[in-house]
Amino acid sequence: MLDKKGQALIEFVLILPILIMLIFAVIDFGRIFVNKNELETSLGIIDDIDRSSLDYDTLYDEINKNATSLIDVALQEEEEGYLTITLRREVDLITPGLNLILTSPYPVTAKRVIKYE
Secondary structure, rough: OOOHHHHHHHHHHHHHHHHHHHHHHHHHHHHHHHHHHHHHHHHHHHHHOOOOOOOOHHHHHHHHOOOEEEEEEEEEEEOOOEEEEEEEEEEEOOOOOOHHOOOOOOEEEEEEEEEEO
């Protein structure tokens, strides 16, 4: 009988890098999802702010007050009476080679259009 332990070890060593890359990719996509969720939640703060006195500094301070890392805020006036608020954060990817598919750092954005009076 031949000893199969060496064969199993070689197969494991060949599969291990692929397995590690898959685990890192799952972690990266999870981090992207968590950041997107946090940006969407931060947009909920807008409903609590008085819209008649809405300005960039107030909005920036309120959104970044409880954020885990800095969130970029952009305001753009649309049609008459409407305002687009865009939140943006970049996520650094840890998976080697994933930057060939996604850009690194990966920009995560969330937008909301509100009636501005």
